[in-house]
Amino acid sequence: MNVLRSWFRDSGFQLGMEHVWSLSRGRFGQVGLGGLLIWTVLFSILTKQTGVSDATTRALVGPVFGLAAPITLMLYARYLGAAGLTAVSESSALLGVKPGGFASGALVAAAGCAGLSCTLAALVSVAFVRSGTDPALAHDLITSGGVGFLGGAAYASVFVSLSAMNQGWWIFSFFLADWMLGSGSSAWTGLWPRAHLANLLGAEVALPHSFAISAGCLWGFCALGITIFAVRTRW
Amino acid sequence: MSRLQLRQVHSKYLSGLSHEFGAGPHWVLCSDTATAADLIALCAGTIRAKRGQVLLDDVPVSALQYRDFGVLPAMLTFPQLRVDRLMNLALQLKGATQTAQQLLDDWDLGDLGSQLAGSLDLTSARRMALLLALATPSPKLLALHDVFCLGLSRERLLTRLAACTDQGAVVLLTADRRAIDDIDVANGGFAGASVWVLQPSRLIPPDQLAKPQHDHTTNTLFILCSDARGLSEQLSRDPRIRSLRLDERSSAPLVEITGMSADNLANAVTDAALQRNIDIRHMTASLSPQLDLTSIRPQPLVGPQPPNDGAQS
Numbered sequence: 041m042n043v044l045r046s047w048f049r050d051s052g053f054q055l056g057m058e059h060v061w062s063l064s065r066g067r068f069g070q071v072g073l074g075g076l077l078i079w080t081v082l083f084s085i086l087t088k089q090t091g092v093s094d095a096t097t098r099a100l101v102g103p104v105f106g107l108a109a110p111i112t113l114m115l116y117a118r119y120l121g122a123a124g125l126t127a128v129s130e131s132s133a134l135l136g137v138k139p140g141g142f143a144s145g146a147l148v149a150a151a152g153c154a155g156l157s158c159t160l161a162a163l164v165s166v167a168f169v170r171s172g173t174d175p176a177l178a179h180d181l182i183t184s185g186g187v188g189f190l191g192g193a194a195y196a197s198v199f200v201s202l203s204a205m206n207q208g209w210w211i212f213s214f215f216l217a218d219w220m221l222g223s224g225s226s227a228w229t230g231l232w233p234r235a236h237l238a239n240l241l242g243a244e245v246a247l248p249h250s251f252a253i254s255a256g257c258l259w260g261f262c263a264l265g266i267t268i269f270a271v272r273t274r275w
Numbered sequence: 276m277s278r279l280q281l282r283q284v285h286s287k288y289l290s291g292l293s294h295e296f297g298a299g300p301h302w303v304l305c306s307d308t309a310t311a312a313d314l315i316a317l318c319a320g321t322i323r324a325k326r327g328q329v330l331l332d333d334v335p336v337s338a339l340q341y342r343d344f345g346v347l348p349a350m351l352t353f354p355q356l357r358v359d360r361l362m363n364l365a366l367q368l369k370g371a372t373q374t375a376q377q378l379l380d381d382w383d384l385g386d387l388g389s390q391l392a393g394s395l396d397l398t399s400a401r402r403m404a405l406l407l408a409l410a411t412p413s414p415k416l417l418a419l420h421d422v423f424c425l426g427l428s429r430e431r432l433l434t435r436l437a438a439c440t441d442q443g444a445v446v447l448l449t450a451d452r453r454a455i456d457d458i459d460v461a462n463g464g465f466a467g468a469s470v471w472v473l474q475p476s477r478l479i480p481p482d483q484l485a486k487p488q489h490d491h492t493t494n495t496l497f498i499l500c501s502d503a504r505g506l507s508e509q510l511s512r513d514p515r516i517r518s519l520r521l522d523e524r525s526s527a528p529l530v531e532i533t534g535m536s537a538d539n540l541a542n543a544v545t546d547a548a549l550q551r552n553i554d555i556r557h558m559t560a561s562l563s564p565q566l567d568l569t570s571i572r573p574q575p576l577v578g579p580q581p582p583n584d585g586a587q588s
Binding site: 049050055056058059062063123124127128130131132133134135136137142 | 319320321341346348350351352353354355356361364365368369391393404407
Protein backbone atom coordinates (compact mmCIF):
# COMPACT_ATOMS: atom_id res chain seq x y z
CA MET A 41 0.00 0.00 0.00
CA ASN A 42 2.85 2.38 0.86
CA VAL A 43 4.51 1.58 -2.45
CA LEU A 44 1.31 2.38 -4.28
CA ARG A 45 0.88 5.59 -2.32
CA SER A 46 4.46 6.63 -3.10
CA TRP A 47 4.00 5.90 -6.79
CA PHE A 48 0.72 7.81 -6.80
CA ARG A 49 2.45 10.85 -5.36
CA ASP A 50 5.89 10.66 -6.97
CA SER A 51 4.72 9.91 -10.51
CA GLY A 52 2.75 13.14 -10.62
CA PHE A 53 -0.57 11.33 -10.95
CA GLN A 54 -1.89 12.78 -7.70
CA LEU A 55 -0.69 16.29 -8.60
CA GLY A 56 -2.37 16.10 -11.99
CA MET A 57 -5.65 15.04 -10.42
CA GLU A 58 -5.49 17.81 -7.84
CA HIS A 59 -4.70 20.41 -10.50
CA VAL A 60 -7.71 19.55 -12.63
CA TRP A 61 -9.98 19.20 -9.60
CA SER A 62 -8.88 22.67 -8.45
CA LEU A 63 -9.72 24.12 -11.88
CA SER A 64 -12.98 22.19 -12.26
CA ARG A 65 -14.56 23.19 -8.97
CA GLY A 66 -14.06 26.88 -9.74
CA ARG A 67 -16.54 29.26 -11.31
CA PHE A 68 -16.32 27.68 -14.77
CA GLY A 69 -17.18 24.26 -13.42
CA GLN A 70 -20.13 25.57 -11.46
CA VAL A 71 -21.52 27.51 -14.42
CA GLY A 72 -20.97 24.58 -16.79
CA LEU A 73 -22.69 22.09 -14.52
CA GLY A 74 -25.52 24.50 -13.86
CA GLY A 75 -26.02 25.09 -17.58
CA LEU A 76 -25.99 21.39 -18.33
CA LEU A 77 -28.61 20.65 -15.67
CA ILE A 78 -30.88 23.51 -16.70
CA TRP A 79 -30.76 22.36 -20.32
CA THR A 80 -31.44 18.81 -19.20
CA VAL A 81 -34.49 19.74 -17.13
CA LEU A 82 -35.87 21.96 -19.87
CA PHE A 83 -35.63 19.47 -22.68
CA SER A 84 -36.61 16.52 -20.53
CA ILE A 85 -39.86 18.27 -19.71
CA LEU A 86 -40.38 19.18 -23.37
CA THR A 87 -39.73 15.60 -24.45
CA LYS A 88 -42.18 14.26 -21.90
CA GLN A 89 -44.83 16.64 -23.13
CA THR A 90 -44.60 15.16 -26.63
CA GLY A 91 -46.23 12.07 -25.17
CA VAL A 92 -43.98 9.49 -26.89
CA SER A 93 -43.69 6.12 -25.27
CA ASP A 94 -39.91 6.01 -24.98
CA ALA A 95 -39.50 9.59 -23.78
CA THR A 96 -36.68 8.74 -21.35
CA THR A 97 -34.54 7.19 -24.06
CA ARG A 98 -35.31 9.98 -26.51
CA ALA A 99 -34.43 12.67 -23.98
CA LEU A 100 -31.19 11.03 -22.99
CA VAL A 101 -30.05 10.12 -26.50
CA GLY A 102 -31.17 13.40 -28.03
CA PRO A 103 -30.95 16.67 -26.11
CA VAL A 104 -28.92 15.41 -23.15
CA PHE A 105 -26.18 13.16 -24.53
CA GLY A 106 -26.59 14.13 -28.13
CA LEU A 107 -26.15 17.86 -27.63
CA ALA A 108 -25.90 19.25 -24.11
CA ALA A 109 -23.27 16.93 -22.70
CA PRO A 110 -20.89 16.97 -25.70
CA ILE A 111 -21.13 20.75 -26.07
CA THR A 112 -20.53 21.30 -22.35
CA LEU A 113 -17.59 18.91 -22.41
CA MET A 114 -16.18 20.59 -25.53
CA LEU A 115 -16.18 23.88 -23.64
CA TYR A 116 -14.68 22.14 -20.61
CA ALA A 117 -11.83 20.76 -22.73
CA ARG A 118 -11.24 24.20 -24.26
CA TYR A 119 -11.18 25.70 -20.76
CA LEU A 120 -8.59 23.19 -19.54
CA GLY A 121 -6.57 23.74 -22.69
CA ALA A 122 -6.72 27.51 -22.29
CA ALA A 123 -5.59 27.08 -18.69
CA GLY A 124 -2.41 25.57 -20.20
CA LEU A 125 -2.90 21.93 -19.29
CA THR A 126 -0.17 20.77 -21.68
CA ALA A 127 2.28 23.44 -20.57
CA VAL A 128 1.56 22.71 -16.91
CA SER A 129 2.11 19.00 -17.50
CA GLU A 130 5.47 19.68 -19.12
CA SER A 131 6.45 22.16 -16.39
CA SER A 132 5.65 19.55 -13.75
CA ALA A 133 9.11 18.09 -14.45
CA LEU A 134 10.42 21.08 -12.50
CA LEU A 135 8.64 19.65 -9.46
CA GLY A 136 10.34 16.28 -9.81
CA VAL A 137 7.37 14.37 -11.19
CA LYS A 138 6.96 12.75 -14.58
CA PRO A 139 5.03 14.91 -17.06
CA GLY A 140 3.28 11.83 -18.41
CA GLY A 141 2.17 10.81 -14.93
CA PHE A 142 0.88 14.31 -14.30
CA ALA A 143 -0.95 14.34 -17.62
CA SER A 144 -2.54 10.94 -16.91
CA GLY A 145 -3.74 12.06 -13.51
CA ALA A 146 -5.09 15.28 -14.98
CA LEU A 147 -7.03 13.44 -17.65
CA VAL A 148 -8.39 10.87 -15.23
CA ALA A 149 -9.65 13.70 -13.03
CA ALA A 150 -11.16 15.49 -16.03
CA ALA A 151 -12.90 12.28 -17.12
CA GLY A 152 -14.12 11.71 -13.58
CA CYS A 153 -15.50 15.23 -13.21
CA ALA A 154 -17.20 14.98 -16.59
CA GLY A 155 -18.57 11.55 -15.75
CA LEU A 156 -20.05 12.71 -12.47
CA SER A 157 -21.62 15.74 -14.14
CA CYS A 158 -23.19 13.58 -16.82
CA THR A 159 -24.38 11.08 -14.21
CA LEU A 160 -26.17 13.93 -12.49
CA ALA A 161 -27.65 15.07 -15.79
CA ALA A 162 -28.87 11.55 -16.54
CA LEU A 163 -30.46 11.16 -13.11
CA VAL A 164 -32.18 14.53 -13.40
CA SER A 165 -33.47 13.67 -16.85
CA VAL A 166 -34.85 10.32 -15.70
CA ALA A 167 -36.55 11.98 -12.74
CA PHE A 168 -38.31 14.51 -14.97
CA VAL A 169 -39.20 12.42 -17.97
CA ARG A 170 -40.00 8.90 -16.78
CA SER A 171 -43.47 7.53 -17.17
CA GLY A 172 -45.40 4.50 -16.01
CA THR A 173 -44.11 2.32 -18.84
CA ASP A 174 -40.45 2.78 -17.83
CA PRO A 175 -38.57 0.14 -15.80
CA ALA A 176 -38.43 0.35 -12.03
CA LEU A 177 -37.07 3.66 -10.79
CA ALA A 178 -34.05 2.25 -9.02
CA HIS A 179 -33.05 0.20 -12.05
CA ASP A 180 -33.61 3.18 -14.34
CA LEU A 181 -31.54 5.51 -12.18
CA ILE A 182 -28.66 3.08 -11.78
CA THR A 183 -28.54 2.19 -15.47
CA SER A 184 -28.92 5.74 -16.76
CA GLY A 185 -26.49 7.09 -14.20
CA GLY A 186 -23.88 4.47 -15.05
CA VAL A 187 -24.24 5.05 -18.78
CA GLY A 188 -24.10 8.79 -18.19
CA PHE A 189 -20.83 8.45 -16.27
CA LEU A 190 -19.31 6.32 -19.00
CA GLY A 191 -20.42 8.63 -21.77
CA GLY A 192 -19.21 11.77 -20.01
CA ALA A 193 -15.85 10.20 -19.21
CA ALA A 194 -15.39 9.01 -22.79
CA TYR A 195 -16.24 12.36 -24.34
CA ALA A 196 -14.05 14.27 -21.87
CA SER A 197 -11.09 11.94 -22.45
CA VAL A 198 -11.27 12.40 -26.20
CA PHE A 199 -11.88 16.15 -26.13
CA VAL A 200 -9.17 16.92 -23.58
CA SER A 201 -6.61 14.77 -25.42
CA LEU A 202 -7.50 16.57 -28.67
CA SER A 203 -7.06 19.89 -26.87
CA ALA A 204 -3.41 18.94 -26.34
CA MET A 205 -2.93 18.94 -30.11
CA ASN A 206 -5.11 21.74 -31.30
CA GLN A 207 -7.44 23.64 -29.10
CA GLY A 208 -10.41 24.41 -31.24
CA TRP A 209 -10.71 22.90 -34.66
CA TRP A 210 -10.04 19.23 -33.89
CA ILE A 211 -12.42 19.15 -30.95
CA PHE A 212 -15.23 20.69 -32.96
CA SER A 213 -14.53 18.41 -35.92
CA PHE A 214 -14.75 15.35 -33.71
CA PHE A 215 -18.03 16.57 -32.23
CA LEU A 216 -19.45 17.18 -35.69
CA ALA A 217 -18.32 13.81 -37.01
CA ASP A 218 -19.64 12.06 -33.91
CA TRP A 219 -23.02 13.77 -34.28
CA MET A 220 -23.39 12.94 -37.97
CA LEU A 221 -21.76 9.54 -38.25
CA GLY A 222 -22.56 8.24 -34.78
CA SER A 223 -26.28 8.30 -35.42
CA GLY A 224 -26.14 6.64 -38.82
CA SER A 225 -26.30 3.01 -39.86
CA SER A 226 -23.12 2.58 -41.82
CA ALA A 227 -20.11 0.42 -41.04
CA TRP A 228 -18.39 3.50 -39.54
CA THR A 229 -21.08 4.08 -36.95
CA GLY A 230 -19.34 1.89 -34.39
CA LEU A 231 -16.29 4.16 -34.39
CA TRP A 232 -18.09 6.95 -32.57
CA PRO A 233 -18.98 7.27 -28.87
CA ARG A 234 -22.48 8.53 -29.72
CA ALA A 235 -23.44 5.22 -31.29
CA HIS A 236 -22.33 3.16 -28.30
CA LEU A 237 -23.95 5.56 -25.88
CA ALA A 238 -27.23 5.31 -27.78
CA ASN A 239 -26.91 1.53 -27.82
CA LEU A 240 -26.48 1.44 -24.04
CA LEU A 241 -29.45 3.77 -23.53
CA GLY A 242 -31.66 1.41 -25.52
CA ALA A 243 -32.12 3.50 -28.64
CA GLU A 244 -32.86 1.79 -31.92
CA VAL A 245 -29.50 1.88 -33.62
CA ALA A 246 -28.02 -0.40 -36.18
CA LEU A 247 -25.17 -1.55 -33.94
CA PRO A 248 -25.13 -5.32 -33.65
CA HIS A 249 -23.07 -5.07 -30.49
CA SER A 250 -24.10 -6.21 -27.10
CA PHE A 251 -24.21 -3.81 -24.18
CA ALA A 252 -20.95 -5.22 -22.88
CA ILE A 253 -19.15 -4.48 -26.11
CA SER A 254 -20.51 -0.95 -26.28
CA ALA A 255 -19.50 -0.35 -22.67
CA GLY A 256 -16.06 -1.75 -23.47
CA CYS A 257 -15.77 0.57 -26.47
CA LEU A 258 -16.56 3.60 -24.33
CA TRP A 259 -13.94 2.53 -21.79
CA GLY A 260 -11.64 2.14 -24.78
CA PHE A 261 -12.23 5.77 -25.75
CA CYS A 262 -11.28 6.77 -22.18
CA ALA A 263 -8.09 4.74 -22.30
CA LEU A 264 -7.23 6.04 -25.77
CA GLY A 265 -7.66 9.65 -24.70
CA ILE A 266 -5.50 9.21 -21.61
CA THR A 267 -2.79 7.43 -23.60
CA ILE A 268 -2.72 10.04 -26.34
CA PHE A 269 -2.48 12.85 -23.83
CA ALA A 270 0.23 11.19 -21.76
CA VAL A 271 2.32 10.33 -24.81
CA ARG A 272 1.81 13.80 -26.27
CA THR A 273 3.19 15.22 -23.02
CA ARG A 274 6.27 13.03 -23.52
CA TRP A 275 6.21 10.43 -20.83
CA MET B 276 33.58 16.47 -11.21
CA SER B 277 30.60 16.47 -13.54
CA ARG B 278 30.75 16.78 -17.31
CA LEU B 279 28.00 17.76 -19.72
CA GLN B 280 28.36 16.59 -23.31
CA LEU B 281 26.34 17.61 -26.34
CA ARG B 282 26.91 15.26 -29.26
CA GLN B 283 25.61 16.34 -32.67
CA VAL B 284 22.45 17.69 -31.12
CA HIS B 285 19.64 18.67 -33.47
CA SER B 286 16.58 20.46 -32.18
CA LYS B 287 14.21 23.24 -33.24
CA TYR B 288 17.01 25.83 -32.97
CA LEU B 289 20.20 23.75 -33.03
CA SER B 290 21.80 21.98 -35.99
CA GLY B 291 24.36 19.41 -34.99
CA LEU B 292 25.80 21.16 -31.94
CA SER B 293 28.68 19.33 -30.29
CA HIS B 294 30.34 20.67 -27.18
CA GLU B 295 31.56 19.59 -23.77
CA PHE B 296 31.12 21.58 -20.57
CA GLY B 297 33.31 20.61 -17.66
CA ALA B 298 32.57 21.23 -14.02
CA GLY B 299 32.30 24.92 -13.21
CA PRO B 300 30.42 27.97 -14.47
CA HIS B 301 29.72 28.55 -18.16
CA TRP B 302 27.95 31.47 -19.74
CA VAL B 303 26.18 30.81 -23.02
CA LEU B 304 24.99 33.92 -24.80
CA CYS B 305 22.10 33.37 -27.16
CA SER B 306 20.59 35.54 -29.88
CA ASP B 307 17.09 35.23 -28.44
CA THR B 308 15.11 33.74 -25.60
CA ALA B 309 13.69 30.88 -27.66
CA THR B 310 17.16 29.51 -28.48
CA ALA B 311 18.28 29.81 -24.88
CA ALA B 312 15.12 28.11 -23.66
CA ASP B 313 15.68 25.30 -26.16
CA LEU B 314 19.26 24.75 -24.94
CA ILE B 315 18.23 24.80 -21.27
CA ALA B 316 15.42 22.33 -21.88
CA LEU B 317 17.72 19.98 -23.80
CA CYS B 318 20.42 20.07 -21.14
CA ALA B 319 17.93 19.47 -18.36
CA GLY B 320 16.25 16.64 -20.24
CA THR B 321 12.82 18.24 -20.27
CA ILE B 322 12.72 17.95 -24.07
CA ARG B 323 14.38 15.38 -26.29
CA ALA B 324 16.71 16.26 -29.14
CA LYS B 325 15.49 15.29 -32.61
CA ARG B 326 18.90 13.73 -33.18
CA GLY B 327 22.07 13.44 -31.16
CA GLN B 328 22.67 12.98 -27.47
CA VAL B 329 22.96 15.11 -24.37
CA LEU B 330 24.92 13.29 -21.67
CA LEU B 331 25.79 14.17 -18.11
CA ASP B 332 28.64 12.03 -16.78
CA ASP B 333 28.05 9.70 -19.74
CA VAL B 334 24.40 9.18 -18.78
CA PRO B 335 21.57 10.59 -20.93
CA VAL B 336 20.10 13.62 -19.19
CA SER B 337 16.61 12.20 -19.64
CA ALA B 338 17.60 9.50 -17.13
CA LEU B 339 18.79 11.96 -14.50
CA GLN B 340 17.34 11.77 -11.03
CA TYR B 341 15.52 14.91 -9.90
CA ARG B 342 17.94 15.34 -7.01
CA ASP B 343 20.87 15.62 -9.43
CA PHE B 344 19.89 18.73 -11.32
CA GLY B 345 18.25 22.12 -11.06
CA VAL B 346 16.75 24.02 -13.96
CA LEU B 347 15.32 27.48 -14.51
CA PRO B 348 13.56 27.67 -17.89
CA ALA B 349 12.51 30.82 -19.70
CA MET B 350 8.79 29.98 -19.66
CA LEU B 351 6.84 27.83 -17.26
CA THR B 352 3.40 27.38 -15.73
CA PHE B 353 2.79 25.58 -12.47
CA PRO B 354 -0.31 23.63 -11.37
CA GLN B 355 -3.17 25.44 -9.66
CA LEU B 356 -2.12 24.47 -6.15
CA ARG B 357 -0.49 26.32 -3.27
CA VAL B 358 3.15 27.28 -3.76
CA ASP B 359 4.27 25.94 -0.38
CA ARG B 360 2.63 22.58 -1.01
CA LEU B 361 4.25 22.18 -4.41
CA MET B 362 7.63 23.30 -3.14
CA ASN B 363 7.48 20.94 -0.17
CA LEU B 364 6.78 18.06 -2.52
CA ALA B 365 9.65 19.05 -4.80
CA LEU B 366 12.06 19.60 -1.91
CA GLN B 367 11.18 16.20 -0.50
CA LEU B 368 11.91 14.58 -3.86
CA LYS B 369 15.19 16.46 -4.04
CA GLY B 370 16.23 15.24 -0.61
CA ALA B 371 16.54 18.80 0.67
CA THR B 372 16.18 19.37 4.42
CA GLN B 373 14.63 22.83 4.23
CA THR B 374 10.90 23.37 4.15
CA ALA B 375 9.27 25.56 1.53
CA GLN B 376 8.49 28.33 3.99
CA GLN B 377 12.06 28.38 5.29
CA LEU B 378 13.40 28.61 1.77
CA LEU B 379 10.99 31.37 0.80
CA ASP B 380 11.70 33.33 3.98
CA ASP B 381 15.46 33.01 3.39
CA TRP B 382 15.03 34.79 0.08
CA ASP B 383 12.49 37.34 1.34
CA LEU B 384 9.67 35.75 -0.63
CA GLY B 385 7.65 34.55 2.36
CA ASP B 386 4.32 35.84 1.07
CA LEU B 387 4.59 33.65 -2.03
CA GLY B 388 3.84 30.48 -0.07
CA SER B 389 0.13 30.98 0.32
CA GLN B 390 -0.52 31.90 -3.31
CA LEU B 391 -1.72 29.56 -6.02
CA ALA B 392 1.25 28.60 -8.16
CA GLY B 393 -0.82 28.49 -11.33
CA SER B 394 -1.85 32.12 -10.85
CA LEU B 395 1.67 33.50 -10.35
CA ASP B 396 3.04 35.94 -12.88
CA LEU B 397 6.04 34.73 -14.89
CA THR B 398 8.63 36.46 -12.71
CA SER B 399 7.26 35.00 -9.47
CA ALA B 400 6.94 31.55 -11.04
CA ARG B 401 10.55 31.73 -12.24
CA ARG B 402 11.64 32.82 -8.78
CA MET B 403 9.92 29.75 -7.37
CA ALA B 404 11.65 27.54 -9.95
CA LEU B 405 15.00 29.18 -9.21
CA LEU B 406 14.69 28.57 -5.48
CA LEU B 407 13.93 24.92 -6.15
CA ALA B 408 16.92 24.68 -8.48
CA LEU B 409 19.26 26.28 -5.96
CA ALA B 410 17.89 24.12 -3.15
CA THR B 411 19.28 20.99 -4.82
CA PRO B 412 21.64 19.69 -2.12
CA SER B 413 24.36 18.22 -4.35
CA PRO B 414 23.57 19.07 -7.95
CA LYS B 415 25.51 17.68 -10.86
CA LEU B 416 24.00 20.21 -13.22
CA LEU B 417 22.38 23.62 -12.90
CA ALA B 418 20.88 25.00 -16.11
CA LEU B 419 19.58 28.50 -15.50
CA HIS B 420 18.24 31.10 -17.90
CA ASP B 421 18.48 34.82 -17.12
CA VAL B 422 19.20 34.11 -13.48
CA PHE B 423 20.06 37.70 -12.56
CA CYS B 424 16.90 39.27 -13.96
CA LEU B 425 14.53 38.16 -11.23
CA GLY B 426 15.29 40.86 -8.70
CA LEU B 427 16.86 38.49 -6.16
CA SER B 428 20.03 39.36 -4.27
CA ARG B 429 22.87 39.15 -6.75
CA GLU B 430 25.46 38.52 -4.05
CA ARG B 431 23.50 35.61 -2.59
CA LEU B 432 22.98 34.13 -6.03
CA LEU B 433 26.68 34.32 -6.78
CA THR B 434 27.52 32.76 -3.42
CA ARG B 435 25.17 29.84 -4.00
CA LEU B 436 26.33 29.30 -7.57
CA ALA B 437 29.95 29.42 -6.49
CA ALA B 438 29.19 26.80 -3.83
CA CYS B 439 27.71 24.54 -6.50
CA THR B 440 30.74 24.91 -8.74
CA ASP B 441 32.98 24.08 -5.76
CA GLN B 442 31.00 20.83 -5.43
CA GLY B 443 31.92 19.95 -9.02
CA ALA B 444 28.62 20.78 -10.70
CA VAL B 445 28.28 22.02 -14.26
CA VAL B 446 26.64 25.43 -13.95
CA LEU B 447 25.20 26.50 -17.28
CA LEU B 448 23.93 30.06 -17.42
CA THR B 449 22.18 31.30 -20.54
CA ALA B 450 21.40 34.90 -21.27
CA ASP B 451 20.72 37.33 -24.03
CA ARG B 452 23.88 38.43 -25.85
CA ARG B 453 23.38 41.95 -24.58
CA ALA B 454 23.75 40.78 -20.96
CA ILE B 455 27.49 41.23 -21.06
CA ASP B 456 27.43 43.44 -17.94
CA ASP B 457 25.88 40.62 -15.94
CA ILE B 458 28.75 38.40 -16.98
CA ASP B 459 31.29 40.96 -15.78
CA VAL B 460 29.56 41.02 -12.42
CA ALA B 461 29.23 37.26 -12.28
CA ASN B 462 32.86 36.73 -13.08
CA GLY B 463 33.63 38.83 -10.05
CA GLY B 464 32.07 36.03 -8.02
CA PHE B 465 33.06 33.03 -10.13
CA ALA B 466 36.52 31.72 -10.68
CA GLY B 467 37.23 31.30 -14.36
CA ALA B 468 33.75 31.26 -15.86
CA SER B 469 33.91 30.51 -19.56
CA VAL B 470 31.83 32.58 -21.95
CA TRP B 471 30.42 31.25 -25.21
CA VAL B 472 28.23 32.60 -27.94
CA LEU B 473 25.69 30.06 -29.20
CA GLN B 474 25.28 29.54 -32.91
CA PRO B 475 23.07 26.81 -34.40
CA SER B 476 25.88 24.33 -34.86
CA ARG B 477 28.62 25.51 -32.52
CA LEU B 478 29.65 27.49 -29.49
CA ILE B 479 32.35 30.08 -30.02
CA PRO B 480 34.21 32.48 -27.73
CA PRO B 481 32.91 36.05 -28.04
CA ASP B 482 36.18 37.41 -29.42
CA GLN B 483 35.89 35.11 -32.43
CA LEU B 484 32.52 36.52 -33.32
CA ALA B 485 32.47 38.72 -36.43
CA LYS B 486 31.53 42.31 -35.73
CA PRO B 487 27.77 42.42 -36.24
CA GLN B 488 26.20 44.75 -38.77
CA HIS B 489 24.14 47.49 -37.29
CA ASP B 490 20.84 45.92 -36.43
CA HIS B 491 18.22 48.19 -37.92
CA THR B 492 15.41 46.10 -36.56
CA THR B 493 16.22 46.39 -32.88
CA ASN B 494 15.47 49.41 -30.77
CA THR B 495 16.57 50.02 -27.21
CA LEU B 496 15.12 52.18 -24.51
CA PHE B 497 16.58 53.03 -21.12
CA ILE B 498 14.06 53.95 -18.46
CA LEU B 499 14.59 55.63 -15.13
CA CYS B 500 11.51 55.41 -12.93
CA SER B 501 10.22 55.36 -9.39
CA ASP B 502 9.93 51.55 -9.23
CA ALA B 503 12.36 49.84 -11.57
CA ARG B 504 11.67 46.37 -10.26
CA GLY B 505 7.92 46.77 -10.55
CA LEU B 506 8.26 48.15 -14.05
CA SER B 507 10.54 45.31 -15.15
CA GLU B 508 8.10 42.74 -13.70
CA GLN B 509 5.23 44.30 -15.61
CA LEU B 510 7.23 44.62 -18.84
CA SER B 511 8.47 41.02 -18.62
CA ARG B 512 4.95 39.93 -19.55
CA ASP B 513 4.65 42.24 -22.52
CA PRO B 514 5.06 40.51 -25.90
CA ARG B 515 6.29 43.75 -27.45
CA ILE B 516 9.45 43.52 -25.37
CA ARG B 517 12.13 41.38 -26.94
CA SER B 518 14.57 41.51 -24.06
CA LEU B 519 14.71 43.22 -20.71
CA ARG B 520 17.47 43.99 -18.26
CA LEU B 521 17.27 45.53 -14.81
CA ASP B 522 20.44 47.24 -13.67
CA GLU B 523 20.31 47.72 -9.91
CA ARG B 524 23.97 48.37 -9.35
CA SER B 525 23.65 52.10 -8.87
CA SER B 526 21.39 54.06 -6.56
CA ALA B 527 19.25 54.91 -9.61
CA PRO B 528 18.13 51.53 -10.97
CA LEU B 529 17.76 51.46 -14.73
CA VAL B 530 15.52 49.34 -16.90
CA GLU B 531 16.82 48.55 -20.38
CA ILE B 532 14.41 47.11 -22.94
CA THR B 533 14.80 46.18 -26.57
CA GLY B 534 12.25 45.45 -29.22
CA MET B 535 11.40 45.74 -32.88
CA SER B 536 9.70 49.13 -32.80
CA ALA B 537 10.50 52.21 -30.78
CA ASP B 538 6.83 53.16 -30.74
CA ASN B 539 5.87 49.77 -29.35
CA LEU B 540 8.53 50.03 -26.67
CA ALA B 541 7.34 53.46 -25.61
CA ASN B 542 3.73 52.30 -25.57
CA ALA B 543 4.64 49.23 -23.56
CA VAL B 544 6.41 51.39 -20.97
CA THR B 545 3.45 53.75 -20.79
CA ASP B 546 0.99 50.88 -20.33
CA ALA B 547 3.12 49.24 -17.67
CA ALA B 548 3.64 52.51 -15.80
CA LEU B 549 -0.08 53.25 -15.79
CA GLN B 550 -0.98 49.75 -14.58
CA ARG B 551 1.49 49.90 -11.74
CA ASN B 552 1.22 53.60 -10.89
CA ILE B 553 4.89 54.15 -11.62
CA ASP B 554 6.45 57.50 -12.41
CA ILE B 555 8.70 57.55 -15.45
CA ARG B 556 11.45 60.03 -14.72
CA HIS B 557 13.53 59.67 -17.83
CA MET B 558 13.37 57.61 -20.99
CA THR B 559 16.06 57.65 -23.63
CA ALA B 560 17.26 55.61 -26.56
CA SER B 561 20.91 56.04 -25.64
CA LEU B 562 22.83 56.58 -22.45
CA SER B 563 25.29 59.42 -22.52
CA PRO B 564 28.38 58.82 -20.34
CA GLN B 565 27.96 62.38 -19.05
CA LEU B 566 24.41 61.75 -17.89
CA ASP B 567 24.19 61.59 -14.11
CA LEU B 568 21.12 59.48 -13.47
CA THR B 569 21.05 60.21 -9.76
CA SER B 570 20.61 63.91 -10.36
CA ILE B 571 17.45 63.63 -12.43
CA ARG B 572 14.53 65.14 -10.54
CA PRO B 573 11.29 63.17 -10.43
CA GLN B 574 9.08 64.65 -13.16
CA PRO B 575 6.22 62.31 -13.91
CA LEU B 576 5.70 61.92 -17.64
CA VAL B 577 2.82 59.48 -17.21
CA GLY B 578 0.45 58.45 -14.47
CA PRO B 579 -0.55 60.16 -11.24
CA GLN B 580 1.79 61.15 -8.41
CA PRO B 581 3.25 58.09 -6.64
CA PRO B 582 1.80 57.23 -3.22
CA ASN B 583 3.90 57.98 -0.14
CA ASP B 584 3.76 54.42 1.21
CA GLY B 585 6.99 53.47 -0.63
CA ALA B 586 6.26 51.70 -3.88
CA GLN B 587 9.87 50.52 -4.26
CA SER B 588 10.56 46.94 -3.15
